[in-house]
Amino acid sequence: MTGSLAAIGAGLAVIGAALGIGNIGGKAMEAISRQPEAVGDIRANMILTAALIEGAAVIAIILSFFAG
Protein backbone atom coordinates (compact mmCIF):
# COMPACT_ATOMS: atom_id res chain seq x y z
CA MET A 1 0.00 0.00 0.00
CA THR A 2 1.44 3.32 -1.04
CA GLY A 3 0.60 6.86 -0.15
CA SER A 4 -0.93 5.88 3.16
CA LEU A 5 1.09 8.43 5.14
CA ALA A 6 -0.24 11.19 2.86
CA ALA A 7 -3.75 9.86 3.42
CA ILE A 8 -3.25 10.06 7.19
CA GLY A 9 -2.06 13.63 6.79
CA ALA A 10 -5.15 14.51 4.78
CA GLY A 11 -7.31 12.89 7.45
CA LEU A 12 -5.63 14.87 10.23
CA ALA A 13 -6.18 18.10 8.31
CA VAL A 14 -9.84 17.26 7.92
CA ILE A 15 -10.18 16.56 11.67
CA GLY A 16 -8.84 20.03 12.42
CA ALA A 17 -11.09 21.71 9.88
CA ALA A 18 -14.11 19.73 11.06
CA LEU A 19 -13.56 20.86 14.67
CA GLY A 20 -13.21 24.45 13.54
CA ILE A 21 -16.23 24.47 11.25
CA GLY A 22 -18.31 22.61 13.84
CA ASN A 23 -17.41 25.25 16.38
CA ILE A 24 -18.37 28.04 13.96
CA GLY A 25 -21.68 26.39 13.16
CA GLY A 26 -22.49 25.82 16.82
CA LYS A 27 -21.66 29.37 17.85
CA ALA A 28 -23.62 30.75 14.90
CA MET A 29 -26.68 28.75 15.96
CA GLU A 30 -26.32 30.15 19.49
CA ALA A 31 -25.97 33.65 18.14
CA ILE A 32 -29.03 33.24 15.93
CA SER A 33 -31.09 31.97 18.86
CA ARG A 34 -30.03 35.00 20.89
CA GLN A 35 -30.60 37.49 18.13
CA PRO A 36 -32.93 36.05 15.50
CA GLU A 37 -33.22 39.43 13.79
CA ALA A 38 -29.48 39.34 12.88
CA VAL A 39 -29.75 36.01 11.09
CA GLY A 40 -28.62 37.38 7.71
CA ASP A 41 -25.41 38.95 8.97
CA ILE A 42 -24.58 35.95 11.13
CA ARG A 43 -25.13 33.50 8.29
CA ALA A 44 -22.94 35.44 5.86
CA ASN A 45 -20.11 35.74 8.37
CA MET A 46 -20.49 32.10 9.37
CA ILE A 47 -20.04 30.97 5.76
CA LEU A 48 -17.13 33.38 5.26
CA THR A 49 -15.28 32.06 8.32
CA ALA A 50 -16.05 28.44 7.48
CA ALA A 51 -14.74 29.02 3.94
CA LEU A 52 -11.48 30.42 5.32
CA ILE A 53 -10.97 27.33 7.47
CA GLU A 54 -11.97 25.08 4.62
CA GLY A 55 -9.30 26.69 2.47
CA ALA A 56 -6.60 25.45 4.85
CA ALA A 57 -8.07 21.94 4.83
CA VAL A 58 -8.35 21.86 1.05
CA ILE A 59 -4.72 22.97 0.67
CA ALA A 60 -3.65 20.17 3.02
CA ILE A 61 -5.66 17.56 1.12
CA ILE A 62 -4.41 18.65 -2.28
CA LEU A 63 -0.80 18.75 -1.08
CA SER A 64 -1.28 15.21 0.20
CA PHE A 65 -2.55 14.22 -3.25
CA PHE A 66 0.64 15.48 -4.83
CA ALA A 67 2.86 14.08 -2.11
CA GLY A 68 1.16 10.69 -2.25
Added chain:
Amino acid sequence: MGKFSFLTAIFLLVFGLSYAQTDHSGHDHSGHDHSGHDHSGHDHSGHDHGDHAKDQPATIKKKTNPNVNRTKRKQNNRAGNSHDHSGHDHGSHAGHDHAHGDHGHSGAHVNACGIAGEDPSVFNAGKVAFHHISDQNIYSIGPWHLPLPCIVKTSEGWDFFSSGNFKADYHGTSHYAYKGYVLYEGSLRRIVNPSFPKDKVELHHGDIAIKVEPHPSTGKPVDVVYVCYNNTAYKADNKSTADAGLFGGGITSFYDFSITKNVAGMFIVVFFLFFMMRSVAKAYKTREGKAPSGVQSLIEPIFVFIQDEVCKPFIGHQWEKFTPFLMSLFFFILGLNLFGQIPFFGGVNASGNLAVTAILALITFLVVTFNGNVNYWQHIFWMPGLPAWVKVIITPVEIVGNFILKPATLMLRLFGNITAGHIVIVIFIGLIFIFGKNGTNPGAAYGATIASMLLTLFMMALELLVAFIQAYVFTLLTASYIGAATEEHHAH
Protein backbone atom coordinates in the same frame (compact mmCIF):
# COMPACT_ATOMS: atom_id res chain seq x y z
CA MET B 1 -32.82 17.78 -10.25
CA GLY B 2 -35.72 15.38 -10.09
CA LYS B 3 -35.45 14.53 -13.75
CA PHE B 4 -31.71 14.02 -13.61
CA SER B 5 -31.91 11.82 -10.55
CA PHE B 6 -34.56 9.74 -12.22
CA LEU B 7 -32.44 9.37 -15.35
CA THR B 8 -29.41 8.51 -13.26
CA ALA B 9 -31.35 5.87 -11.36
CA ILE B 10 -32.56 4.27 -14.57
CA PHE B 11 -29.17 4.39 -16.17
CA LEU B 12 -27.40 2.93 -13.16
CA LEU B 13 -29.88 0.12 -12.99
CA VAL B 14 -29.50 -0.72 -16.69
CA PHE B 15 -25.78 -0.28 -16.41
CA GLY B 16 -25.42 -2.60 -13.43
CA LEU B 17 -27.71 -5.26 -14.89
CA SER B 18 -26.05 -5.34 -18.29
CA TYR B 19 -22.72 -5.46 -16.56
CA ALA B 20 -23.64 -8.37 -14.35
CA GLN B 21 -25.12 -10.26 -17.30
CA THR B 22 -22.32 -9.78 -19.75
CA ASP B 23 -19.40 -10.43 -17.54
CA HIS B 24 -19.99 -13.53 -15.49
CA SER B 25 -19.55 -15.74 -18.52
CA GLY B 26 -15.86 -15.38 -17.84
CA HIS B 27 -14.97 -13.72 -21.10
CA ASP B 28 -11.92 -11.63 -21.15
CA HIS B 29 -10.82 -8.65 -23.15
CA SER B 30 -14.10 -6.88 -23.33
CA GLY B 31 -11.96 -4.19 -24.84
CA HIS B 32 -12.36 -5.96 -28.17
CA ASP B 33 -15.99 -5.24 -28.56
CA HIS B 34 -16.69 -1.74 -29.64
CA SER B 35 -20.36 -1.75 -28.93
CA GLY B 36 -19.88 1.56 -27.26
CA HIS B 37 -21.88 1.22 -24.09
CA ASP B 38 -19.91 -1.34 -22.23
CA HIS B 39 -18.20 0.92 -19.76
CA SER B 40 -17.53 -1.95 -17.46
CA GLY B 41 -14.58 -2.23 -15.20
CA HIS B 42 -12.39 -3.78 -17.82
CA ASP B 43 -12.31 -0.72 -19.93
CA HIS B 44 -11.17 1.50 -17.18
CA SER B 45 -9.13 -0.94 -15.29
CA GLY B 46 -5.74 0.02 -14.17
CA HIS B 47 -2.91 -2.35 -13.89
CA ASP B 48 -0.49 -3.38 -11.29
CA HIS B 49 2.97 -3.67 -12.56
CA GLY B 50 4.23 -4.29 -9.09
CA ASP B 51 2.79 -7.80 -9.21
CA HIS B 52 4.33 -8.50 -12.53
CA ALA B 53 7.68 -7.50 -11.21
CA LYS B 54 7.39 -9.97 -8.39
CA ASP B 55 6.21 -12.80 -10.58
CA GLN B 56 8.56 -12.43 -13.44
CA PRO B 57 11.56 -10.19 -13.10
CA ALA B 58 12.90 -11.46 -16.41
CA THR B 59 9.92 -10.06 -18.32
CA ILE B 60 10.24 -6.66 -16.79
CA LYS B 61 13.88 -6.51 -17.62
CA LYS B 62 13.05 -7.34 -21.20
CA LYS B 63 10.24 -4.80 -21.28
CA THR B 64 12.36 -1.94 -20.18
CA ASN B 65 14.66 -2.52 -23.10
CA PRO B 66 12.67 -1.88 -26.27
CA ASN B 67 15.55 -2.83 -28.55
CA VAL B 68 15.50 -6.39 -27.33
CA ASN B 69 11.75 -6.50 -27.88
CA ARG B 70 12.06 -5.03 -31.30
CA THR B 71 14.51 -7.57 -32.61
CA LYS B 72 12.68 -10.44 -31.04
CA ARG B 73 9.30 -9.35 -32.26
CA LYS B 74 10.42 -8.70 -35.78
CA GLN B 75 10.87 -12.41 -36.21
CA ASN B 76 7.32 -13.06 -35.19
CA ASN B 77 4.30 -12.87 -37.37
CA ARG B 78 2.25 -9.85 -36.47
CA ALA B 79 -0.90 -11.20 -38.10
CA GLY B 80 -4.02 -11.19 -35.99
CA ASN B 81 -2.39 -9.05 -33.41
CA SER B 82 -5.50 -7.16 -32.63
CA HIS B 83 -7.83 -10.00 -31.83
CA ASP B 84 -6.07 -13.12 -30.85
CA HIS B 85 -3.71 -13.32 -27.98
CA SER B 86 -0.60 -14.03 -29.93
CA GLY B 87 1.40 -12.17 -27.37
CA HIS B 88 0.74 -14.89 -24.88
CA ASP B 89 2.48 -17.45 -27.01
CA HIS B 90 5.80 -16.10 -26.01
CA GLY B 91 7.64 -17.68 -23.22
CA SER B 92 8.26 -14.43 -21.47
CA HIS B 93 4.57 -14.05 -20.71
CA ALA B 94 3.83 -17.55 -19.62
CA GLY B 95 4.16 -16.60 -15.99
CA HIS B 96 1.75 -13.79 -16.54
CA ASP B 97 -0.91 -16.10 -17.93
CA HIS B 98 -0.43 -18.42 -15.07
CA ALA B 99 -0.82 -15.71 -12.48
CA HIS B 100 -4.28 -14.81 -13.74
CA GLY B 101 -5.34 -18.22 -14.89
CA ASP B 102 -7.10 -19.05 -11.66
CA HIS B 103 -9.96 -16.63 -12.23
CA GLY B 104 -10.55 -17.10 -15.88
CA HIS B 105 -8.86 -13.99 -17.20
CA SER B 106 -5.80 -14.19 -19.29
CA GLY B 107 -4.60 -10.77 -18.08
CA ALA B 108 -3.40 -7.89 -20.18
CA HIS B 109 -3.29 -7.92 -23.93
CA VAL B 110 0.26 -8.05 -25.26
CA ASN B 111 0.86 -6.16 -28.48
CA ALA B 112 3.40 -6.85 -31.20
CA CYS B 113 6.06 -4.87 -29.41
CA GLY B 114 5.69 -6.97 -26.29
CA ILE B 115 4.08 -4.25 -24.21
CA ALA B 116 1.40 -5.74 -22.04
CA GLY B 117 -0.53 -2.55 -21.38
CA GLU B 118 -3.21 -2.48 -18.77
CA ASP B 119 -4.44 -5.64 -17.15
CA PRO B 120 -8.21 -5.69 -17.69
CA SER B 121 -8.79 -7.97 -14.73
CA VAL B 122 -7.69 -5.34 -12.22
CA PHE B 123 -10.02 -2.49 -11.33
CA ASN B 124 -8.12 0.54 -10.10
CA ALA B 125 -10.74 2.88 -8.67
CA GLY B 126 -8.38 5.82 -8.16
CA LYS B 127 -7.14 5.71 -11.72
CA VAL B 128 -10.64 5.45 -13.13
CA ALA B 129 -11.70 8.45 -11.05
CA PHE B 130 -8.79 10.59 -12.22
CA HIS B 131 -9.39 9.60 -15.82
CA HIS B 132 -13.01 10.66 -15.56
CA ILE B 133 -12.33 14.08 -14.05
CA SER B 134 -9.53 14.94 -16.45
CA ASP B 135 -9.81 17.11 -19.53
CA GLN B 136 -10.00 15.46 -22.95
CA ASN B 137 -9.56 16.29 -26.62
CA ILE B 138 -12.88 14.71 -27.52
CA TYR B 139 -16.36 15.52 -26.27
CA SER B 140 -18.00 12.19 -25.42
CA ILE B 141 -21.72 11.81 -24.95
CA GLY B 142 -22.36 8.17 -24.23
CA PRO B 143 -20.78 6.11 -27.00
CA TRP B 144 -20.51 9.08 -29.38
CA HIS B 145 -17.45 11.26 -29.66
CA LEU B 146 -17.84 14.73 -31.01
CA PRO B 147 -14.56 15.79 -32.60
CA LEU B 148 -12.92 18.93 -31.27
CA PRO B 149 -10.30 21.10 -32.94
CA CYS B 150 -6.72 20.40 -31.93
CA ILE B 151 -4.31 23.32 -31.92
CA VAL B 152 -0.78 22.24 -31.13
CA LYS B 153 2.46 24.20 -30.95
CA THR B 154 5.69 22.29 -31.35
CA SER B 155 9.25 23.35 -32.08
CA GLU B 156 8.43 22.79 -35.78
CA GLY B 157 5.46 25.13 -35.79
CA TRP B 158 1.72 24.95 -35.35
CA ASP B 159 -0.50 22.00 -36.15
CA PHE B 160 -4.24 22.32 -36.69
CA PHE B 161 -6.46 19.30 -37.13
CA SER B 162 -9.65 17.73 -35.87
CA SER B 163 -9.60 15.03 -33.21
CA GLY B 164 -12.13 13.19 -35.41
CA ASN B 165 -9.12 11.99 -37.43
CA PHE B 166 -8.23 9.61 -34.64
CA LYS B 167 -11.52 7.65 -34.77
CA ALA B 168 -11.29 7.12 -31.04
CA ASP B 169 -12.88 4.04 -29.48
CA TYR B 170 -15.34 4.34 -26.59
CA HIS B 171 -12.43 4.70 -24.22
CA GLY B 172 -10.90 7.63 -26.08
CA THR B 173 -7.94 5.70 -27.47
CA SER B 174 -7.32 6.30 -31.17
CA HIS B 175 -7.55 3.81 -34.02
CA TYR B 176 -5.42 6.02 -36.20
CA ALA B 177 -2.28 8.02 -35.71
CA TYR B 178 -2.40 11.39 -37.44
CA LYS B 179 0.49 13.78 -38.12
CA GLY B 180 2.49 11.92 -35.53
CA TYR B 181 -0.14 12.33 -32.82
CA VAL B 182 -2.28 9.73 -31.11
CA LEU B 183 -5.12 9.95 -28.64
CA TYR B 184 -4.70 7.97 -25.44
CA GLU B 185 -7.65 7.95 -23.00
CA GLY B 186 -9.00 11.06 -24.64
CA SER B 187 -5.86 13.14 -24.43
CA LEU B 188 -3.46 14.10 -27.17
CA ARG B 189 0.02 12.56 -27.20
CA ARG B 190 2.83 13.37 -29.59
CA ILE B 191 5.39 10.94 -30.92
CA VAL B 192 8.69 12.77 -31.11
CA ASN B 193 10.64 10.15 -33.06
CA PRO B 194 10.89 11.54 -36.66
CA SER B 195 10.80 8.07 -38.19
CA PHE B 196 7.17 7.65 -37.15
CA PRO B 197 4.93 8.27 -40.22
CA LYS B 198 3.39 11.73 -40.34
CA ASP B 199 0.36 10.74 -42.39
CA LYS B 200 -2.74 8.94 -41.18
CA VAL B 201 -1.86 5.35 -40.24
CA GLU B 202 -4.11 2.70 -38.79
CA LEU B 203 -3.32 1.14 -35.45
CA HIS B 204 -4.65 -2.05 -33.95
CA HIS B 205 -6.21 -2.63 -30.62
CA GLY B 206 -3.56 -2.68 -27.92
CA ASP B 207 -0.98 -0.93 -30.08
CA ILE B 208 -1.19 2.09 -27.80
CA ALA B 209 -0.22 0.78 -24.40
CA ILE B 210 1.41 2.09 -21.28
CA LYS B 211 4.54 0.94 -19.54
CA VAL B 212 5.68 1.98 -16.09
CA GLU B 213 9.06 3.65 -16.18
CA PRO B 214 10.99 5.84 -13.74
CA HIS B 215 10.49 9.57 -14.26
CA PRO B 216 13.61 11.07 -15.91
CA SER B 217 14.19 13.65 -13.19
CA THR B 218 12.46 12.41 -10.03
CA GLY B 219 12.87 8.67 -10.53
CA LYS B 220 9.29 8.06 -9.44
CA PRO B 221 7.47 5.38 -11.44
CA VAL B 222 5.22 7.03 -14.05
CA ASP B 223 3.07 5.68 -16.87
CA VAL B 224 4.63 6.15 -20.30
CA VAL B 225 2.55 5.66 -23.44
CA TYR B 226 4.13 3.60 -26.21
CA VAL B 227 2.74 3.33 -29.72
CA CYS B 228 3.53 0.08 -31.48
CA TYR B 229 3.79 0.54 -35.24
CA ASN B 230 5.45 -1.96 -37.62
CA ASN B 231 6.71 -3.93 -34.62
CA THR B 232 8.55 -0.90 -33.31
CA ALA B 233 7.67 0.77 -30.04
CA TYR B 234 7.58 4.57 -30.33
CA LYS B 235 7.54 6.56 -27.14
CA ALA B 236 4.74 9.12 -26.97
CA ASP B 237 5.08 12.27 -24.96
CA ASN B 238 3.01 12.85 -21.90
CA LYS B 239 -0.04 15.04 -21.85
CA SER B 240 0.76 18.68 -22.36
CA THR B 241 0.34 20.40 -19.03
CA ALA B 242 0.64 23.99 -17.98
CA ASP B 243 2.83 23.01 -15.03
CA ALA B 244 5.55 21.74 -17.41
CA GLY B 245 5.67 18.45 -15.56
CA LEU B 246 6.24 19.91 -12.09
CA PHE B 247 3.70 17.54 -10.60
CA GLY B 248 5.18 14.43 -12.15
CA GLY B 249 3.53 14.65 -15.56
CA GLY B 250 6.79 14.76 -17.45
CA ILE B 251 8.09 17.46 -19.73
CA THR B 252 6.45 17.40 -23.12
CA SER B 253 7.65 18.47 -26.55
CA PHE B 254 4.37 20.15 -27.46
CA TYR B 255 1.93 22.71 -26.15
CA ASP B 256 -1.70 21.77 -26.48
CA PHE B 257 -3.82 24.89 -27.06
CA SER B 258 -6.73 22.81 -28.29
CA ILE B 259 -10.38 23.54 -27.74
CA THR B 260 -10.66 20.70 -25.25
CA LYS B 261 -13.78 19.35 -23.62
CA ASN B 262 -13.54 21.85 -20.78
CA VAL B 263 -13.04 24.78 -23.12
CA ALA B 264 -15.98 23.68 -25.26
CA GLY B 265 -18.06 23.31 -22.09
CA MET B 266 -17.10 26.81 -20.98
CA PHE B 267 -18.09 28.20 -24.38
CA ILE B 268 -21.46 26.50 -24.09
CA VAL B 269 -21.98 27.92 -20.59
CA VAL B 270 -20.88 31.40 -21.66
CA PHE B 271 -23.20 31.47 -24.69
CA PHE B 272 -26.07 30.11 -22.65
CA LEU B 273 -25.53 32.72 -19.92
CA PHE B 274 -25.10 35.50 -22.45
CA PHE B 275 -28.39 34.84 -24.22
CA MET B 276 -30.25 34.13 -20.99
CA MET B 277 -29.01 37.31 -19.30
CA ARG B 278 -29.69 39.36 -22.40
CA SER B 279 -33.29 38.20 -22.53
CA VAL B 280 -33.66 38.93 -18.81
CA ALA B 281 -32.15 42.39 -19.21
CA LYS B 282 -34.47 43.09 -22.14
CA ALA B 283 -37.46 42.02 -20.08
CA TYR B 284 -36.77 44.87 -17.63
CA LYS B 285 -37.28 47.32 -20.49
CA THR B 286 -40.20 45.69 -22.26
CA ARG B 287 -42.05 44.72 -19.09
CA GLU B 288 -41.20 47.78 -17.03
CA GLY B 289 -43.30 48.11 -13.91
CA LYS B 290 -44.77 44.62 -14.28
CA ALA B 291 -44.08 41.55 -12.17
CA PRO B 292 -41.17 39.43 -13.44
CA SER B 293 -42.00 36.39 -15.52
CA GLY B 294 -40.24 33.34 -16.91
CA VAL B 295 -36.45 33.25 -16.64
CA GLN B 296 -36.62 36.71 -15.15
CA SER B 297 -38.24 35.35 -12.00
CA LEU B 298 -35.48 32.74 -11.71
CA ILE B 299 -32.61 35.21 -12.08
CA GLU B 300 -34.02 38.14 -10.13
CA PRO B 301 -34.06 36.61 -6.64
CA ILE B 302 -30.52 35.23 -7.10
CA PHE B 303 -29.28 38.55 -8.43
CA VAL B 304 -30.92 40.54 -5.64
CA PHE B 305 -29.58 38.10 -3.05
CA ILE B 306 -25.99 38.49 -4.25
CA GLN B 307 -26.41 42.25 -4.53
CA ASP B 308 -27.93 42.72 -1.08
CA GLU B 309 -26.13 40.03 0.90
CA VAL B 310 -22.71 40.04 -0.74
CA CYS B 311 -21.98 43.24 -2.68
CA LYS B 312 -23.47 45.88 -0.40
CA PRO B 313 -22.30 44.66 3.04
CA PHE B 314 -18.85 43.39 2.01
CA ILE B 315 -17.70 46.03 -0.46
CA GLY B 316 -19.17 49.12 1.15
CA HIS B 317 -19.85 52.41 -0.57
CA GLN B 318 -18.23 51.41 -3.89
CA TRP B 319 -20.47 48.37 -4.36
CA GLU B 320 -22.02 49.58 -7.60
CA LYS B 321 -18.65 49.68 -9.33
CA PHE B 322 -17.88 46.03 -8.57
CA THR B 323 -21.32 44.45 -8.83
CA PRO B 324 -21.02 43.56 -12.57
CA PHE B 325 -17.72 41.77 -11.93
CA LEU B 326 -19.09 39.85 -8.95
CA MET B 327 -22.26 38.88 -10.80
CA SER B 328 -20.23 37.61 -13.76
CA LEU B 329 -18.07 35.57 -11.40
CA PHE B 330 -21.04 34.16 -9.54
CA PHE B 331 -23.09 33.16 -12.56
CA PHE B 332 -20.10 31.83 -14.49
CA ILE B 333 -18.97 29.62 -11.61
CA LEU B 334 -22.51 28.52 -10.85
CA GLY B 335 -23.09 27.73 -14.52
CA LEU B 336 -19.91 25.66 -14.75
CA ASN B 337 -20.67 23.83 -11.52
CA LEU B 338 -24.17 22.93 -12.64
CA PHE B 339 -23.15 22.11 -16.22
CA GLY B 340 -20.53 19.70 -14.88
CA GLN B 341 -23.20 17.88 -12.94
CA ILE B 342 -25.47 17.01 -15.84
CA PRO B 343 -25.07 13.24 -16.13
CA PHE B 344 -24.13 11.76 -19.52
CA PHE B 345 -23.51 15.12 -21.10
CA GLY B 346 -19.79 14.93 -21.52
CA GLY B 347 -18.89 15.36 -17.87
CA VAL B 348 -17.37 18.79 -18.37
CA ASN B 349 -15.37 19.40 -15.22
CA ALA B 350 -14.24 22.97 -15.87
CA SER B 351 -14.67 24.36 -12.35
CA GLY B 352 -12.90 21.25 -11.07
CA ASN B 353 -9.91 22.05 -13.25
CA LEU B 354 -6.99 23.74 -11.55
CA ALA B 355 -6.16 25.88 -14.60
CA VAL B 356 -9.69 27.32 -14.77
CA THR B 357 -9.90 28.13 -11.07
CA ALA B 358 -6.36 29.51 -11.16
CA ILE B 359 -7.34 32.03 -13.83
CA LEU B 360 -10.50 32.97 -11.94
CA ALA B 361 -8.43 33.53 -8.79
CA LEU B 362 -5.86 35.50 -10.79
CA ILE B 363 -8.56 37.81 -12.17
CA THR B 364 -9.83 38.40 -8.63
CA PHE B 365 -6.28 39.07 -7.46
CA LEU B 366 -5.69 41.60 -10.24
CA VAL B 367 -8.97 43.38 -9.56
CA VAL B 368 -8.12 43.61 -5.85
CA THR B 369 -4.54 44.71 -6.47
CA PHE B 370 -5.36 47.40 -9.01
CA ASN B 371 -8.20 48.80 -6.92
CA GLY B 372 -6.30 48.80 -3.64
CA ASN B 373 -6.02 52.27 -2.13
CA VAL B 374 -3.26 53.81 -0.05
CA ASN B 375 -4.59 52.32 3.18
CA TYR B 376 -4.51 48.84 1.69
CA TRP B 377 -0.86 49.10 0.74
CA GLN B 378 0.01 50.79 4.00
CA HIS B 379 -1.60 47.97 5.94
CA ILE B 380 0.42 45.43 4.02
CA PHE B 381 3.85 47.02 4.11
CA TRP B 382 3.85 49.13 7.25
CA MET B 383 0.83 48.42 9.42
CA PRO B 384 -0.04 51.63 11.28
CA GLY B 385 -0.56 51.71 15.02
CA LEU B 386 1.91 48.99 15.91
CA PRO B 387 5.36 49.11 17.52
CA ALA B 388 8.18 48.91 14.97
CA TRP B 389 9.36 45.40 15.93
CA VAL B 390 5.85 44.00 15.46
CA LYS B 391 5.66 45.70 12.04
CA VAL B 392 8.78 43.82 10.97
CA ILE B 393 7.08 40.54 11.82
CA ILE B 394 3.67 41.48 10.44
CA THR B 395 4.87 42.72 7.02
CA PRO B 396 6.07 39.36 5.63
CA VAL B 397 2.94 37.69 7.03
CA GLU B 398 0.75 40.25 5.28
CA ILE B 399 2.66 39.92 2.00
CA VAL B 400 2.38 36.14 1.98
CA GLY B 401 -1.26 36.31 3.07
CA ASN B 402 -2.36 38.87 0.49
CA PHE B 403 -0.28 37.89 -2.51
CA ILE B 404 -0.04 34.11 -2.17
CA LEU B 405 -2.51 32.64 0.28
CA LYS B 406 -5.63 34.55 -0.72
CA PRO B 407 -5.47 33.70 -4.44
CA ALA B 408 -4.20 30.18 -3.71
CA THR B 409 -7.04 29.36 -1.34
CA LEU B 410 -9.61 30.80 -3.75
CA MET B 411 -8.20 28.60 -6.47
CA LEU B 412 -7.91 25.44 -4.42
CA ARG B 413 -11.22 25.74 -2.56
CA LEU B 414 -13.32 25.70 -5.71
CA PHE B 415 -11.13 23.08 -7.40
CA GLY B 416 -11.08 20.83 -4.34
CA ASN B 417 -14.79 20.95 -3.63
CA ILE B 418 -15.93 20.27 -7.18
CA THR B 419 -13.27 17.64 -7.89
CA ALA B 420 -13.92 15.83 -4.62
CA GLY B 421 -17.63 15.58 -5.43
CA HIS B 422 -16.95 14.16 -8.88
CA ILE B 423 -14.37 11.67 -7.58
CA VAL B 424 -16.77 10.44 -4.90
CA ILE B 425 -19.49 9.83 -7.51
CA VAL B 426 -17.11 7.85 -9.74
CA ILE B 427 -15.92 5.82 -6.76
CA PHE B 428 -19.51 5.07 -5.73
CA ILE B 429 -20.22 3.77 -9.24
CA GLY B 430 -16.92 1.89 -9.06
CA LEU B 431 -18.32 0.03 -6.05
CA ILE B 432 -20.28 -2.10 -8.53
CA PHE B 433 -17.03 -3.39 -10.01
CA ILE B 434 -15.23 -3.65 -6.70
CA PHE B 435 -17.99 -5.74 -5.08
CA GLY B 436 -18.72 -7.63 -8.29
CA LYS B 437 -15.06 -8.64 -8.33
CA ASN B 438 -14.91 -7.41 -11.91
CA GLY B 439 -17.51 -9.77 -13.30
CA THR B 440 -16.86 -12.91 -11.31
CA ASN B 441 -19.45 -12.19 -8.64
CA PRO B 442 -22.67 -11.02 -10.32
CA GLY B 443 -24.78 -11.35 -7.16
CA ALA B 444 -22.66 -8.84 -5.29
CA ALA B 445 -22.70 -6.62 -8.37
CA TYR B 446 -26.51 -6.53 -8.29
CA GLY B 447 -26.47 -5.63 -4.60
CA ALA B 448 -23.77 -3.04 -5.07
CA THR B 449 -25.71 -1.52 -7.98
CA ILE B 450 -28.63 -0.70 -5.71
CA ALA B 451 -26.38 0.61 -2.94
CA SER B 452 -24.33 2.60 -5.42
CA MET B 453 -27.47 4.06 -6.97
CA LEU B 454 -28.70 5.36 -3.63
CA LEU B 455 -25.29 6.69 -2.63
CA THR B 456 -24.84 8.38 -6.00
CA LEU B 457 -28.25 10.04 -5.78
CA PHE B 458 -27.41 11.31 -2.31
CA MET B 459 -24.05 12.58 -3.51
CA MET B 460 -25.57 14.33 -6.51
CA ALA B 461 -28.06 16.11 -4.29
CA LEU B 462 -25.20 17.17 -2.04
CA GLU B 463 -23.18 18.32 -5.04
CA LEU B 464 -26.07 20.47 -6.18
CA LEU B 465 -25.91 22.23 -2.82
CA VAL B 466 -22.11 22.50 -3.08
CA ALA B 467 -22.42 24.02 -6.56
CA PHE B 468 -24.41 26.93 -5.14
CA ILE B 469 -22.37 27.26 -1.94
CA GLN B 470 -19.02 27.33 -3.73
CA ALA B 471 -20.17 29.91 -6.27
CA TYR B 472 -21.51 31.97 -3.36
CA VAL B 473 -18.33 31.56 -1.30
CA PHE B 474 -16.07 32.52 -4.20
CA THR B 475 -18.12 35.66 -4.78
CA LEU B 476 -18.32 36.44 -1.07
CA LEU B 477 -14.57 36.14 -0.56
CA THR B 478 -13.87 38.21 -3.66
CA ALA B 479 -16.23 40.87 -2.35
CA SER B 480 -14.57 40.85 1.05
CA TYR B 481 -11.08 41.12 -0.48
CA ILE B 482 -12.22 44.03 -2.64
CA GLY B 483 -13.92 45.57 0.38
CA ALA B 484 -10.71 45.32 2.42
CA ALA B 485 -8.66 46.86 -0.39
CA THR B 486 -10.99 49.80 -1.02
CA GLU B 487 -11.94 50.56 2.58
CA GLU B 488 -11.55 54.19 3.57
CA HIS B 489 -9.27 55.14 6.40
CA HIS B 490 -10.65 54.82 9.93
CA ALA B 491 -9.26 56.58 12.96
CA HIS B 492 -7.22 54.26 15.17
